Amino acid sequence: AQAETYKIGITQNNVGVDSYQTTYEKAFIAAAEENENVEAVVLDAGGDVARQIAQIQDLIQQNVDAIIIWPTNGKAVVPAVRKAHQAGIPVIVTNSNIAEEGFDFIASFSGPDNITQGARSAELMCEALDGKGQIVQISGQPGYTTAIERAKGFEDRLPEVCPDVELMETQPGDWNREKSQRVMESFLVKYDTIDGVYAGDDNMGVGALNAAKAAGRAGDIAFVGATNFAVGYEAMARGEYYGSIYQSPVDDAEAALKTALDVLEGKDVPDLNYFDTPKITKANMDEFDKPVF
């Protein structure tokens, strides 16, 4: 039988803010275009929860077949998701999950596990410092799920794997390389010994690296990030950057679309559809393509 055409709406978190999201969007559109049974409605919430909720309303209004949502905030979107659920539209959450309270209303989650990512970064840090040292953390923008989860995963795991590594201070770098560079400059003034820096993503990590290099202290410090960026990958190749977490936006986007189609076609899908985000260091970087962002 001829497969019917599905109209799938997606509301993304904040496309302009970083390359990951942009690449994700491109990959999603490409995947949707490749599949002639899919008509995609691609929206961007611009980081604003309220706008995302309005977009969900608009999508319900348009009576799409399925909604994919990249939550700007895991808790705040729950009622809107519930509304879509009540309207009989299956909701697939992508990239970062919504709060537990909303699990009843979604068909599936597809994406990376940020808590695990944070934990893996802690393990990397541990490795890099041989289990002993003083470190600082530069976290993502306060109040955003990814930032919170990665920090939590890192902070919970660190004392488990190496109790002798001391996290001295955490300040937000707002996913912004320049801001992170500024924060690191102040850290460098403040602390005579810094053995490691954990940054919520490589973009910020490279900012911290910039600051340390300018102060001539980069050699003493191990940099660990997350979401491996091209600049992080290169710095790793040069041996300036210890490690990161490899996460491909293309995998992320394709997994989301596939999950949505599986749901629409009535296949059985797991509630939590994590795709793997492995550790990447100089030692194993050859196994990975250089990120395109």
Next chain:
Amino acid sequence: MADTSKNAFVTWLTRNPIWGFIVLIFAFFSFSNEYFFDLQNFQNILVQTSTIGLIALGMTLVMINGNIDLSVGAVVALAASLAVDLQSWGVFAAWGNWAILPAVAAALASGIVLGALNGFIVWKTGVDAFIVTLGAMIGVRGLVFIYTREESFFAMNFAYSDFGASSVGPLPTLAVLFLLFTVATHLLLSRTVHGRNTYAVGGNRDAAVNAGIRVGPHMMINFMIVGFFAALAGVTLSSQMGAATPNLGRDYELWVITATVLGGTKLTGGAGNIIGTFGGVLAIGILRNGMNLMQVPAFYVLVILGMILIAVLFLDKQLNRRGKQELKT
């Protein structure tokens, strides 16, 4: 007679070009998008604009006063967090749905108190409202993060978000609330002594002082009003979402000011009205909704919105220029 009423209408329209513009984009979206012209969608537009709209009502008063309030976005976040979090407190456990009431009351009170604080500082120190509220914009956001410990809150009680999604007759409750407050603020501004004094204080502060109007307390009241509206917007927004996040309301101040100025309120004070502000809010709401429905890519939405803002202003200027007899200054 008919002729003069028609002329009066034309004059009114040239003085409030925003309404002409609304008709224009309304027609445009109705013809170019199948989902736009639909009662449900109109309700969506009203609900979606109600957040910015409520704040803009208060902002109109403050701006007519010759002041400005940049802290509204942060107040939205604070009030939303309070409203959502407090209703789940243990002390209200036995209250059932009624727990929403003290939570909302506390949220609204926080807005009024912060407004009073802004107003009091402006009054007593004489520091420009721009600086006072710019400080508050940063500081109140700090309060939000302290209170929420960076967490988002989620209303366990779906009655709260059901209220946000409920209807009064054919209209969504939030839209009705917005319309009611629009009318109330319009009456306040045009019919009451306080409202009239708002124009006096902004139009000519010396004259107001000389006439014995107590400018300081007067301005403080208007700051409290905008604080109240920002808090109310936080409450309605959080009831739409059934949740609150500490980053809620970022950039709102800019959009509120934009809508208010589009509606004809002068930054220098002394001029403006609620009907115009309502138009300004609606214009932005329709544009956003229409472009969403038409799936204009996000990047282009920014460019188009920016250009349209300027175009409306340009139109206004063209319509209201007195022609050749104007002095070339």
Next chain:
Amino acid sequence: MADTRLKTIGELLARQGILIAFAIFLIGFAVFSDRFMTPENLATVIRQAAIIGVMAVGVTVVVIGGNLDLSVGSMLSFSTVLVVDLHDKIGPELAIVVMLGATLVLGAVNGFLVGVARLNSLIVTLGMLSAIQGLTLIYTGGKNVDILDQETTWFAIFGRGYVAGIATPIVMFLGLALFMHVVMAYTPFGRRVYAVGGNPTAAVFSGIRRSRLVFSTYLISALTTGIAALILGSRVMGSQNNVGQGYELLVLAGVILGGTSLLGGSGNILKTVIGVLILGFIQNGLLLMGYPYYAQWLVTWVVIILAVWLDIAAKRGRLLSPIA
């Protein structure tokens, strides 16, 4: 008539309220953190403040001329992205020229709309804020841009280099501020900007080409934003599409902290420098003291208001405002 040439010390101090506020903050931080007053830290703060500072120099001119420029934040994003992206494609020299040219074009659009078409500067520049942000995203498709060869490019001089032992951003910031101060305080052009900001109608009646003048103030703020983009791009060696987001308000805060009136017609570039530095030192000082970010925000709230309050209280000679 009394001779006012005999200025009392009190009067002199009254004019410099903001300096007093500045000194108080510096002393306060020095007491609480022993790292604060080190030359190393002071240099770091000024270097960090340079980006906002350079922009604030230009925006001060716009504000003295009686207008606002809120578009500088997204203009900074645009210019940084452009110069960084072009750096690897056409080489640093051409990239800089193209970037400055494009930035000036944006400034000219602002200038035309506000100066010649006489549209409300707040809305025009808010509109431009949005439009330029979109433009940047369209240009990059939303991707970050990076300079690959960070180690050898001479472009590093703007953000990372040193001139006679002083960090280039500091030299550029203070040099530009000094230059602009001289222009505003001692040249006919500066005088005309004050006149147009103070009373545009009277300025036209005095034979000043108001449209052209306002236009040129926007060119200046675009130029300084372009220069800030050089520093930023070179410092980071890469750029996101939203690097400048929110800078417009920080820049304006610095300008107003420096005592420039939003009504136009008054203001002082050197005091803008102080205003910007106060903001920079607050951030840095609180970070050194180890406050969490939200506490920093609270303190910023208090300090901004206190600084301006001190400044105007000194000017009017009494603490509380005379508003009834």
Next chain:
Amino acid sequence: MMAPVPALRLEGIVKTFPGVRALDGVSFEVLPGEVHALLGENGAGKSTLMKTLAGMHQPNEGRIYIEEKQVEMRTPLEAKAKGVVLIHQELSLVEEMSAAENIYLGELPRKSFGRVDWKTLFAKAGEILTRLNCKFGPQTRVGDLSIANKQMVEIARALTVNAKAVIFDEPTASLTDAEKVVLFEIIRDLKARGVGIVYISHRMEEIFTISDRISVLRDGTYRGTLITSDTNEDEVTQLMIGRSLDLSRNEEHVEFGGVALEVRALSCGSLYRDISFHVRSGEVVGFYGLVGAGRTEIAETLFGLRTPSSGTVLLEGKEVRLSSPVDAIANGISLVPESRKEQGLVLGMNCRDNITLPQVDDLTAGPFVSDGAELAIFEQYRDRLEIKTPSWRQAVKNLSGGNQQKIVIGKWLAMRPNVLIVDEPTRGIDVGSKAEIHNLIRELARSGYAVIVISSEMPEVLHVSDRVIAMYSGEIIREFTAAEVNEDNLVQAISGIRAEKVA
């Protein structure tokens, strides 16, 4: 006969501003039912004294009595409550509000819920406006009113309370003769009801028409009080400025040069039509007419601020295009504009910079403005026009009204123009300076400038002009030589009675 209790009495008032001792122990009283004129040069302290009375300034020393009871006036409202109303020299109105609201500003009648009682408001305001013979209704937006009508709204305010004393600070500066008549009726009416009136003006003829007594201030000190019926202009002037003035009309004969400015069939929409005239160098041409006759608009056109719909302008025989003030200035035209606050001054700027503003480009040493050159110009015109200011650094907004006007005049004289146009040049200027300005205008003319004087004051026009052009409603009605012109035919010409056009 027992001396009546003064409605108002001031004793030993001292008021200082930074660098200025504006009032130095002034005493002053007003009896009920008297019109007490207050005279003095610009900056003598008249407005300051009255503001002290009305609660807008707090005196450093001195006492205020109302009906011999000592009072304090902490705010304008308190003063009003105690029966003292000040009608400001500078308009103090809210443009966006209706006339009625402005009249009752701060005391709008209320209904329940803080609502404005519009009916009462409009009724009461309407009544007062009718009493003032005003042609506009209480609902008119003040921004839409002419300056004269705005003044009437100010005056109407005084009639809302049961005032014991009403102070008029230069109320007639922008009124037409007809409006002036109405104002005087109001003053007589108030007087008849036992209200004490303080009347400040620089126009002698008004003082002698309306006042009962005259007090004189000079440099912030009290100089004495005269009974109006027992004195004359000369004596008052003596007291004010320490010398007497020659206020005769212009009868000297000068040889004029060639035609400096010629205007041919100039029209500008509905503002004025078919205007032709010429001015020779060395000649002063007066433009007389009612407010709204189109004189200012002609001046603005000549200064490049308006685009004429047809007609030509020739300077020294050559046709010129004047499309902006820049052009006009380059062609040697100066305009002292009608409204000093809006058009003439940058109020927040200091005195020196205001004066040098149009020529700041030429006062340079290298790329910089030359301090010395600027100061030299400032000092030259400060001395020549006797501008009273504590220093060149003083912001012009802190100068007295008359001194502000002198700054504007100084600014344009300093341009050494070929054609000088002055629009209402002596509005708010004291008699001494007025004479000085008149002399200056004549002196300038004699040294070869062509001068156009636009004025609504007949004595001024008669005094300075070699030729008078009378305008009515956008057209030139008649031209007079100095020999022909007199008050009667001038009045006749501008009242719209079409007289034979004299070429």
